[in-house]
């Protein structure tokens with residue numbers, strides 16, 4: 001800590017208040033990522049309370065040549081909200097910006113601060129008889145700023161799209177501390193470039209999101225959830241198309257899980273039970289829903305699953321008879337990350353391929369990973385309706401620690417990414433690049449794509465203060 005750092009921290013405390021400039025023990029929870037894989041030392045963790053404070057801090061950081069790592073709920077899975085090694089930076093956490101500014105039922109929109117927790121946003125929409133359909137396992141901790149900045153996906157993408165499709169407007173503090181008020185609640189607006197889309201998915205490298213206008217949907221009043229056992233991924237895809245055709249766009253979620261993954265969830269979650277026997281290698285969890293209360297979701301689901309069984313691509317199925325049982329089925333899906341963390345050293349991948357290429361992709365990665373890691377448990381789960389399957393390699397901790405673990409992760413990622421890209425896929429479907437894949441992006445993005453990204457960064461953050469050494473490295 002230099003005298004310049006001391007005077008910077010005093011100035012930050014004068015702006016934000018001493019209590020909200022955290023260091024040492026108080027800063028620790030913010031300096032590690034959710035998986036415990038990355039840690040980075042910040043000069044301080046600063047918890048701003050509103051847009052004005054964020055803007056004042058950005059100006060102060062710029063004047064003091066201190067970098068800024070934006071952070072919301074710190075549930076990101078690629079190390080994006082962690083301070084990089086050797087950089088003088090603060091973590092600027094937005095969790096205190098937690099207000100619901102307004103809800104417009106007629107316009108089906110709401111304006112929320114960047115630190116609003118997803119579960120609170122969903123509850124607020126619900127109270128106004130509307131739905132905010134973003135849903136993922138971190139729902140109780142992740143916040144709007146992080147969701148927007150990672151262009152998060154989750155189980156609702158199939159029907160409602162990812163965050164990019166759920167945001168109508170943004171308020172952003174730019175790298176020079178000015179505030180861009182783009183909080184428009186319009187569905188049609190072709191006045192020049194769509195600036196909000198530049199910041200969505202930018203992982204905090206272009207500016208700090210302080211508020212967003214979110215798109216709301218009608219609340220679902222009729223729903224039915226089922227768990228289905230299948231013999232192959234091909235059958236899962238056949239079932240997806242069958243249910244989509246049979247139910248006219250009412251498919252709310254369609255998630256694939258391998259038996260290896262289900263076994264791990266059941267081993268580590270004492271409350272979890274499987275309503276189906278574990279004889280088949282693949283399972284699908286699916287939900288139909290409609291906003292009309294008198295739509296008989298259960299009957300439609302029964303009919304669709306019956307005909308799928310007759311066609312031979314469903315072995316067994318159970319439909320939840322009440323909401324509590326439906327929640328128990330979904331708990332199997334939403335506790336996967338937590339269970340895997342307990343099982344061993346987890347290398348998780350977040351690739352997507354065209355849906356038609358999923359069977360080949362899964363067969364090829366599983367074979368190659370099995371050859372490379374004899375002691376690994378290889379699991380698959382994910383949003384199969386979006387072509388986004390997480391390939392998860394779990395290694396015994398006793399065998400893989402420190403450098404051995406990092407080396408294994410690198411090899412596993414290489415195998416999964418090579419197979420995905422060979423089939424026309426992406427190395428990051430919904431989690432982003434962050435720190436984890438920074439040296440992989442140049443391997444898979446074209447030269448022109450990298451040049452355009454660097455030009456954008458240079459234009460919006462010429463001094464490189466916004467989340468440095470994330471997404472890509474700036475040339476020296």
Ligand SMILES: Cc1cc2nc3c(=O)[nH]c(=O)nc-3n(C[C@H](O)[C@H](O)[C@H](O)COP(=O)(O)OP(=O)(O)OC[C@H]3O[C@@H](n4cnc5c(N)ncnc54)[C@H](O)[C@@H]3O)c2cc1C
Nearest residue numbers: 072073074075076080137143145146147149153154204209
């Ligand atoms: C159990 C579990 C399940 C998950 N399931 C899914 C899933 O199904 N789909 C999915 O997409 N993700 C999933 N995730 C990953 C994670 O929850 C998402 O990436 C989420 O969007 C991160 O939100 P956050 O508020 O925690 O952001 P953080 O982790 O705090 O930050 C994420 C990134 O956004 C940047 N950032 C944060 N706030 C701002 C801001 N205000 N302005 C600018 N940049 C900012 C950070 O610098 C970082 O690069 C899961 C994570 C867990 C732990």
